Amino acid sequence: MSEILVLVEHADGQVKKVTFELLTLARALGTPSAVWLGIGASDAALASLGEYGAEKVYVVDSADMDDFLVAPKAEALARLMADSSAAAVLLPSTAEGKEIAGRVAVKAGSGIITDAVGVAADFTATQSVFGGSTVVTSRVSNGTPLITVRPNSTAPVPSPGAAARVDVAADISDAAKSARVVGRTVASKGGRPDLSEAAIVVSGGRGVGGAEGFGVVEALADSLGAAVGASRAATDAGWYPHQYQVGQTGKTVSPQLYIANGISGAIQHRAGMQTSKTIVVVNKDPEAPIFELADFGVVGDLFAVVPQLTEEIAKRKA
Amino acid sequence: MKIAVCVKQVPDTWAEKKLQAGDSTLDREAAEGVLNELDEYAVEEALRIGEAHGGEVVVVSMGPERAAETVRKALSMGADAGIHLVDDALHGSDAVATSAALATVLEGRSFDLIIFGSESTDARMSVVPAMVAERLVLPQVTFAQKVEIDGSTVRIERQMEYGFDTVEASLPAVVSVVEKINEPRYPSFKGIMAAKKKPVEILSVADIGLDPATVGLGAAWSVVDDFAARPPKAAGMVVADEGEGGSRIADYLVDQKFI
Numbered sequence: 257m258s259e260i261l262v263l264v265e266h267a268d269g270q271v272k273k274v275t276f277e278l279l280t281l282a283r284a285l286g287t288p289s290a291v292w293l294g295i296g297a298s299d300a301a302l303a304s305l306g307e308y309g310a311e312k313v314y315v316v317d318s319a320d321m322d323d324f325l326v327a328p329k330a331e332a333l334a335r336l337m338a339d340s341s342a343a344a345v346l347l348p349s350t351a352e353g354k355e356i357a358g359r360v361a362v363k364a365g366s367g368i369i370t371d372a373v374g375v376a377a378d379f380t381a382t383q384s385v386f387g388g389s390t391v392v393t394s395r396v397s398n399g400t401p402l403i404t405v406r407p408n409s410t411a412p413v414p415s416p417g418a419a420a421r422v423d424v425a426a427d428i429s430d431a432a433k434s435a436r437v438v439g440r441t442v443a444s445k446g447g448r449p450d451l452s453e454a455a456i457v458v459s460g461g462r463g464v465g466g467a468e469g470f471g472v473v474e475a476l477a478d479s480l481g482a483a484v485g486a487s488r489a490a491t492d493a494g495w496y497p498h499q500y501q502v503g504q505t506g507k508t509v510s511p512q513l514y515i516a517n518g519i520s521g522a523i524q525h526r527a528g529m530q531t532s533k534t535i536v537v538v539n540k541d542p543e544a545p546i547f548e549l550a551d552f553g554v555v556g557d558l559f560a561v562v563p564q565l566t567e568e569i570a571k572r573k574a
Numbered sequence: 575m576k577i578a579v580c581v582k583q584v585p586d587t588w589a590e591k592k593l594q595a596g597d598s599t600l601d602r603e604a605a606e607g608v609l610n611e612l613d614e615y616a617v618e619e620a621l622r623i624g625e626a627h628g629g630e631v632v633v634v635s636m637g638p639e640r641a642a643e644t645v646r647k648a649l650s651m652g653a654d655a656g657i658h659l660v661d662d663a664l665h666g667s668d669a670v671a672t673s674a675a676l677a678t679v680l681e682g683r684s685f686d687l688i689i690f691g692s693e694s695t696d697a698r699m700s701v702v703p704a705m706v707a708e709r710l711v712l713p714q715v716t717f718a719q720k721v722e723i724d725g726s727t728v729r730i731e732r733q734m735e736y737g738f739d740t741v742e743a744s745l746p747a748v749v750s751v752v753e754k755i756n757e758p759r760y761p762s763f764k765g766i767m768a769a770k771k772k773p774v775e776i777l778s779v780a781d782i783g784l785d786p787a788t789v790g791l792g793a794a795w796s797v798v799d800d801f802a803a804r805p806p807k808a809a810g811m812v813v814a815d816e817g818e819g820g821s822r823i824a825d826y827l828v829d830q831k832f833i
């Protein structure tokens with residue numbers, strides 16, 4: 257079976273869930289090899305990749321990967337791709353994953369598909385475009401397919417692999433070390449999961465009424481172990497930080513459960529959440545277009561409904 | 575300082591977008607074309623940097639005839655000159671070919687900064703800035719929520735899931751900006767009048783020395799096999815809150831095994 261490279265998404269030595277999803281997908285396409293770029297590839301991390309079927313783990317253990325933006329990762333991945341003669345490369349569809357894929361496409365002369373929600377055995381990819389209104393199947397017609405896959409597109413399923421470590425020298429060119437990361441600022445998010453990876457997202461919009469109003473949204477999110485999202489109306493008003501915006505010009509999320517509170521459902525908001533598996537809506541306007549997407553909706557005041565829901569969840573979990 | 579700002583004409587985001595039967599490309603005639611909203615932030619940032627540091631701002635756009643309106647819009651906001659790459663051969667170009675065409679236009683014009691919006695609202699790939707940086711072998715400082723120029727250094731705050739990274743590079747460099755960065759200005763009446771007299775260089779694929787066989791739909795390295803409207807979602811259940819709305823959602827979540 258041909259080798260499929262999977263770029264590992266990791267932070268602080270921990271493998272992110274999207275990687276397990278990509279490995280699960282890759283197993284249906286060939287023999288998955290994980291690619292770890294950067295420091296921190298511990299035995300435990302490798303073992304977790306093995307749990308999801310990685311037969312090999314290529315490790316480029318170099319601080320250059322994190323000290324400089326994108327270009328070193330693209331260079332290392334392009335070289336691995338050439339040396340391994342992989343049949344395809346899967347990357348997470350994050351801002352950085354897409355940029356890496358883009359640069360590798362140029363280096364390797366390969367076609368690129370971004371934001372896939374599925375990949376078939378013949379490497380045709382399914383994408384959901386135009387705010388989820390259209391489903392497209394496409395394929396790479398030149399070179400080794402580079403496909404970025406949206407987090408939460410597949411459920412990760414364990415299946416043991418050898419996870420044999422293969423160390424690869426970094427040997428990054430000076431040209432690729434031109435944009436230096438000089439600082440990292442972590443905005444506190446109170447231990448909530450990453451928005452784009454979270455299995456559950458609880459969002460608030462203009463109906464939340466102000467920054468304080470997000471308290472009820474956060475309380476609900478925390479009762480479910482969810483990430484918090486916001487509509488643009490809420491981020492533009494400064495009620496919630498911009499990096500939590502969901503939609504056309506914010507994050508695209510595809511969680512198992514999306515709870516929209518006080519959000520009307522403008523097409524630009526839908527563009528970022530329409531592929532969520534289950535959608536629950538709380539809005540006081542029965543005509544709000546967001547109800548068209550609802551699997552379950554309540555017409556009511558979110559300041560009554562949401563706290564009650566949070567309380568009920570606590571009760572039922574107890 | 576010489577600044578290029580790359581802009582794209584896209585269908586108005588409010589309009590329904592459709593792919594055309596036949597070649598599966600976006601039906602650009604079906605909706606009004608507007609300046610990609612995220613590129614407005616790029617134009618604004620270019621103008622602000624130009625105003626603060628002195629220099630020329632050149633709008634660069636690849637697109638069909640009517641993308642000339644988009645170039646004018648950026649000129650009416652205050653850019654000094656335009657370059658419009660327009661050629662039937664470019665129709666259906668993928669990101670790889672688009673980045674090649676833009677890089678070819680930009681190369682050798684000694685820009686200190688090349689600024690992009692972080693994505694187009696139609697294709698939403700967010701890869702062209704990185705690809706152009708790769709092709710021109712320039713530093714890539716992308717997804718900036720803040721850009722500072724300090725002599726020959728550019729420093730940005732790169733928006734990240736967890737907050738931001740501060741990234742530094744030497745000029746010349748390729749920058750992309752996110753919408754949080756500024757508040758784009760509206761063109762003034764004076765600006766609109768002045769834009770009519772500003773120079774716009776019209777270039778074809780042959781003018782820039784690109785082989786037409788390497789761009790356009792036929793040369794695309796990714797192809798759309800098929801597309802279909804997403805099947806409509808089965809109607810869900812909507813209830814009015816009569817004091818037990820929260821509890822009913824909890825029932826539903828238990829039922830769906832979320833709790």
Ligand SMILES: Cc1cc2nc3c(=O)[nH]c(=O)nc-3n(C[C@H](O)[C@H](O)[C@H](O)COP(=O)(O)OP(=O)(O)OC[C@H]3O[C@@H](n4cnc5c(N)ncnc54)[C@H](O)[C@@H]3O)c2cc1C
Pocket residue numbers: 460461462463464486487488489490501502503504505506507517518519520521522523524525528538539540541544556557558559587611695
């Ligand atoms: C180019 C472009 C890009 C955009 N990108 C995005 C994007 O990425 N993400 C995004 O979200 N938007 C985006 N927008 C903006 C979008 O068009 C809408 O303006 C925005 O989504 C509206 O946010 P909202 O639903 O929170 O506010 P509104 O549309 O004002 O809706 C508020 C809702 O709250 C309900 N409500 C009010 N009070 C209560 C209450 N007490 N209890 C219950 N319900 C209540 C109201 O009934 C209403 O339905 C974009 C727009 C453009 C032009």
